[in-house]
Structures are given as C-alpha cells and as structure tokens.
Amino acid sequence: MQEVNIIARDLMEFLDKSPVNFYAARTVASRLDLAGYTRLDPAQAWDIKPGGKYYVVKNDSAVFAVNVADAAPSAGFRIIAAHSDSPTFRIKPHPEMVSDGGVVKLNVEVYGGPIMYTWFDRPLSIAGRVVLRSEDPLRPRVELVKFDRPLLTIPHLAIHFNRQVNEGNRLSAQKDLLPVIAIVKEQAEAKGMLIRLVAEALGCKVDDILDFDLSLYDTTPACLVGMNDEFVTSGRLDDLSMVHAALTALTESDGDCGQTRVMAIFDNEETGSGTKQGAASPVLANMLRRIVESLGGSLEDFDRSIANSFMVSADNAHAFHPNYGEKYDPTNHPVPGGGPVIKINARCKYMTDADSSGVFRAICERAGVPCQTFVNHSDVPGGSTLGNILTSQMDLRGVDMGNALWAMHSVRETASALDQAYTVKAFKEFFK
Numbered sequence: 001m002q003e004v005n006i007i008a009r010d011l012m013e014f015l016d017k018s019p020v021n022f023y024a025a026r027t028v029a030s031r032l033d034l035a036g037y038t039r040l041d042p043a044q045a046w047d048i049k050p051g052g053k054y055y056v057v058k059n060d061s062a063v064f065a066v067n068v069a070d071a072a073p074s075a076g077f078r079i080i081a082a083h084s085d086s087p088t089f090r091i092k093p094h095p096e097m098v099s100d101g102g103v104v105k106l107n108v109e110v111y112g113g114p115i116m117y118t119w120f121d122r123p124l125s126i127a128g129r130v131v132l133r134s135e136d137p138l139r140p141r142v143e144l145v146k147f148d149r150p151l152l153t154i155p156h157l158a159i160h161f162n163r164q165v166n167e168g169n170r171l172s173a174q175k176d177l178l179p180v181i182a183i184v185k186e187q188a189e190a191k192g193m194l195i196r197l198v199a200e201a202l203g204c205k206v207d208d209i210l211d212f213d214l215s216l217y218d219t220t221p222a223c224l225v226g227m228n229d230e231f232v233t234s235g236r237l238d239d240l241s242m243v244h245a246a247l248t249a250l251t252e253s254d255g256d257c258g259q260t261r262v263m264a265i266f267d268n269e270e271t272g273s274g275t276k277q278g279a280a281s282p283v284l285a286n287m288l289r290r291i292v293e294s295l296g297g298s299l300e301d302f303d304r305s306i307a308n309s310f311m312v313s314a315d316n317a318h319a320f321h322p323n324y325g326e327k328y329d330p331t332n333h334p335v336p337g338g339g340p341v342i343k344i345n346a347r348c349k350y351m352t353d354a355d356s357s358g359v360f361r362a363i364c365e366r367a368g369v370p371c372q373t374f375v376n377h378s379d380v381p382g383g384s385t386l387g388n389i390l391t392s393q394m395d396l397r398g399v400d401m402g403n404a405l406w407a408m409h410s411v412r413e414t415a416s417a418l419d420q421a422y423t424v425k426a427f428k429e430f431f432k
Contacts, residue, residue: 007248007424008232008417012222014244015234019127019217021061021267022144024084024240028063028247028265029055035251037065048294051256056287059267060129060142061085062277064287065250067261073297076308077288079262079396080249080427081279081386082242082315083269086235087112087409089119089177091126091214096190097178104190105178106152111215112270116171118411119216123150124179128214130198133207140210145201150219152179179216218411230337230417237405237413239269241420242314245403249427259308260291261431269315269386279389288394310359311398312430313351313387314423316415317341317374319404332375334404336416339370340423343385343400350400351387360399360426367429369422372404 018024029039037053040046048054048068055065061084069075089108097105110116127146134141154177159165171177184190192206198214199206222234232241243265250263266279273279292302320333334341342357343350357373364371376382387400403423406414 004418004421005229007421008224008229010248011232011241011244011420012224012234014247015222015236015240018084018236018240019125019146020088020215021084021086022129022213023127023146024236024243025057025061025063025265025267026144028065028084028243029057031247031251032063032065046290046294048291050295054291058283059275059277060144061267062283063263063265064284065263066287066291067250067253068291068295069258069260070256071258072301073292073295074301074304074308076259076305076310077262078257078259078430079264079284079309079311079398080246080430081264081266081284081311081313081390082246083239083266083273083279083386084243085112085267085270086238086240087114087270089114089179089216091194091212091216093211096193098184098187098190102184102187102190103180104182104184104193105180106194108178108216110173110177113409115407115410116173116177117169118407119177119218120154120156122153122411123219124152124154124216125150125219126152126194126214127217128212130202130212130214131210132202132204133210143202143204145198145214147197147201148219152181152216154179220412224417225414231414232417232420233412233414235412237415238316238408239314239402241403241415242316242423245420245423245427246314248424249431253428253431257432262288266386273386273389279386280392282393284390285393306394306396309394309396310356311351311387311390311396312360312427313385313390313398313400314402314427315385315400316402316405316408317343318408319406319415321406327377327380329375329377332373334372334374336404336406336414337418338372338404338416339419340364340401340426341372341374341404343402344373344375345382347382349382349384349388351391351396352399352401356397356399359397360401363429364426367425369426369429371426374404
C-alpha cells in the first residue's frame with residue numbers, strides 16, 4: 001500500500017500543477033527535462049541517436065516524447081497516447097460585464113462537455129497562455145499565467161427563486177454560468193480589468209498583450225478520500241491521470257526494449273481533436289517519420305515501423321456507480337479498484353478489437369495487474385476517443401483503455417488510488 005500511496009500523492013501533485021492544458025504540457029516537459037530528455041525544435045534539423053531521449057512541444061499544449069531504440073529504424077514503436085485538455089470554461093475577448101451594484105462578471109464560453117452545475121459556488125481562478133508583442137510579428141512572445149488565489153465564483157440562484165431546482169434545472173451557458181470577479185464603484189473601472197490583472201501578474205505593459213487563451217479552474221487541491229484513502233478526488237482526472245501514468249512509465253523505464261518508446265500527449269480531445277495539436281492531425285506521424293529518416297531510414301522503413309507498432313490509447317472509462325446500476329451494461333461494468341479498463345464498442349467508436357484486447361490482457365497478466373472491460377449499455381450510445389481518431393493518420397494496431405472514474409467531466413472527478421498504481425505498473429510492462 002505504500003507504493004500506491006506514493007503514486008497517488010505524486011498524481012495529486014501533478015494535477016495541482018496542471019490546472020489547464022498549457023500548464024499540463026509545461027509540467028510534462030519539466031519532468032522530461034529532469035529525466036534527461038532533450039527538447040527538439042520542429043523548425044530545425046534533428047540529429048537523432050539510437051538510445052537518445054527527445055521530446056517536442058506543439059502549441060504549448062501538446063507534448064510528444066521518444067526513447068529511441070538501438071534497433072533498426074523499421075523496428076517499430078510502442079506508443080501510449082493521452083490528452084492534456086479537460087472540460088472547462090474559456091474566457092472570451094473583452095469579457096467584462098457590469099451588473100447592478102457594480103458587480104463585474106466575465107463573459108465565458110463552454111469548452112468541451114462539462115457537467116455545468118458542478119461549477120456553481122466554487123472558488124475558481126484563471127490560468128492559461130498569453131501572447132505578447134515581439135520584434136517579429138510572426139513570432140510573438142508567449143507567457144503562461146496562473147492565479148493561485150481564488151478570483152471568481154459562479155453563484156447559484158437561491159432555491160427561493162426556483163423551487164423546482166431539485167427537479168431538474170436546464171442551464172444556459174450564456175446566462176447562468178458567468179463567473180463574478182469584482183465590485184466596482186464606476187463602470188469605467190471594469191473595462192480592461194482582466195487585461196490589467198494579467199499584465200500586472202506578468203510584469204508587462206497592457207499594450208504588450210496581443211491576445212490570450214485563458215480558462216477557469218477550481219482552486220480546491222486534489223485530495224484522498226475514503227476510510228483508507230481509497231479514492232483520489234480532483235478536477236481533470238480525465239485525462240491527466242493517464243498523462244501522469246504514461247509519463248511515469250516512460251521516465252522510469254530503463255534499457256532497450258527493442259522498439260522506440262513513445263508518449264503522445266495530444267490537446268483538444270474534448271472538442272474532437274481537429275486541431276494541429278490534436279490526434280486528427282499528422283503531428284505524431286510527422287514526428288515519427290522524421291525520427292526514422294534521421295536514423296537513416298527510408299519511407300519504406302517508416303511504413304514497416306508502423307506495421308510493427310502498437311498503441312495504447314489511454315483515456316478514462318466509466319466506473320460502475322452504486323446509485324445508478326441501471327445505466328450500465330449488466331456484464332461489462334468496471335468497478336473502482338478493479339484495474340485498468342479495456343474499452344469495447346461494436347460500432348468501432350474505440351480502436352479495440354479481439355487482437356488488441358488480447359495484447360493488453362497479456363501485458364496486464366505479465367505485470368500482475370487485474371484488468372476489466374467496459375461496454376456501453378446497448379440503449380446508451382458511447383463517444384469516441386484518441387485511438388480511432390489517430391488511426392485516420394496511421395494504420396496502427398492498438399487498444400483503447402483507461403481507469404474507471406465517477407462523475408466524468410464534473411469539476412471534480414473520483415478515481416481509485418489503487419487503479420493508478422495498477423496502470424503505471426501495466427504501462428511499465430508495456431515499455432519493458
């Protein structure tokens with residue numbers, strides 16, 4: 001149990017340092033730096049060496065790392081893919097809106113598919129990327145900003161004004177979900193309030209700020225709950241728990257497994273992956289092809305390497321909820337603490353088939369880790385994830401899996417601490 005506790009607390013530290021996708025990518029990159037990985041510039045020529053450790057950052061929000069094998073370029077890749085983004089609220093340009101009494105609220109829009117009412121009455125703050133002027137207009141300066149103190153809250157309407165609130169409460173993202181940030185005496189004080197706040201935090205001039213990608217996050221730290229600390233509860237477990245497991249396995253894997261180890265942390269999975277840093281783009285295929293070519297391989301070597309490869313698409317699954325058993329498939333519903341979950345869908349929403357499921361089961365057996373299966377209730381359609389989307393770029397064998405969560409896409413999700421340790425162990429076996 002000591003190892004489980006160590007992994008769970010490391011996960012919580014990782015989550016607290018990663019309030020939004022940009023900080024998740026920075027946290028991953030800093031851990032890769034500590035593990036001896038060299039950052040590559042996509043705009044420069046690469047000098048890849050057998051046995052070398054390298055990574056690339058895309059859009060400040062996606063990270064792709066490789067531990068190059070000593071074998072021939074066509075030996076293939078062992079890939080674990082996950083994503084850095086989670087459902088939240090993005091702040092719109094010119095966001096300040098003044099209400100009666102000088103109350104200032106911010107204009108935001110929904111990112112992904114959050115359970116919106118879980119964001120009410122929470123201590124919230126702001127984090128993300130800020131783009132600043134530079135001497136080259138095509139290469140602006142980029143800074144990250146994170147406010148550690150609570151700055152906002154989204155107050156719920158009192159039950160006295162909506163007696164039916166507990167019978168169902170349809171929400172308007174434009175009306176009901178706007179966070180409050182301040183009270184001002186004069187309406188003119190509100191104009192540019194957010195930009196001034198960001199400029200002060202960065203120590204720059206207001207006029208230096210060209211634009212921003214800023215989002216809300218819950219400031220409540222991750223924590224353990226349960227009589228025996230069985231559960232981890234936090235925001236962004238989907239999918240940062242899988243990012244943490246993949247990163248831990250990669251940086252703690254030694255020696256040469258005969259194939260190049262790859263960790264691919266994409267962005268924008270929650271909005272369909274259709275961006276230059278998403279799984280629907282050629283970003284990973286391009287990187288792997290460049291590695292093969294830098295090692296002296298040909299296009300045919302690259303095609304052979306893909307044919308020899310296997311990918312674990314790591315995105316979380318739904319844990320059986322003790323209050324809603326009727327929502328789940330009667331024979332394929334994973335439980336917290338039961339091990340990593342293989343995700344299966346007859347409509348091919350997941351990339352899993354019998355072949356890839358068998359591969360992952362064998363990996364778990366070798367690692368001494370139990371595994372489970374998730375199949376949707378036949379009356380409930382399921383969503384897709386990274387695996388199927390990525391196969392539009394590379395015809396990989398692979399499996400979709402994840403850890404079982406409660407309240408997926410809530411502002412705070414819950415997972416088993418034991419499952420995180422199980423998955424780290426299984427990923428290490430995959431990279432062995």
